[in-house]
Amino acid sequence: MKEIGIIRMLDRMGRIVIPKEFRKQLGMENEVDSFEITMEENRIVLRKYEPHCIFCGGTENCTDFRDQTVCIDCLRDLQQIETETPPNAVSTEE
Numbered sequence: 001m002k003e004i005g006i007i008r009m010l011d012r013m014g015r016i017v018i019p020k021e022f023r024k025q026l027g028m029e030n031e032v033d034s035f036e037i038t039m040e041e042n043r044i045v046l047r048k049y050e051p052h053c054i055f056c057g058g059t060e061n062c063t064d065f066r067d068q069t070v071c072i073d074c075l076r077d078l079q080q081i082e083t084e085t086p087p088n089a090v091s092t093e094e
């Protein structure tokens with residue numbers, strides 16, 4: 001991937017304007033689009049934020065479940081565990 005460099009100044013609040021061409025290339029021209037910001041060694045990396053499954057990291061067929069994002073495949077696996085566990089699996093010591 002070819003690197004394209006554009007120099008931008010931070011403002012007093014630490015904000016920076018992401019070049020319009022970059023946003024357009026990522027299909028991020030709406031105010032509701034989000035970036036995920038990470039540090040990789042001495043770089044600040046911005047990625048287009050896409051909700052991903054907390055179990056497999058997949059971004060396809062995701063849904064929210066109790067404030068977490070889970071894909072349909074992992075949800076099915078969880079349901080399978082639920083039905084495979086016998087009702088007396090949890091022992092209660094008295």
Ligand SMILES: [Zn+2]
Nearest residue numbers: 053056071074
């Ligand atoms: Zn998953």
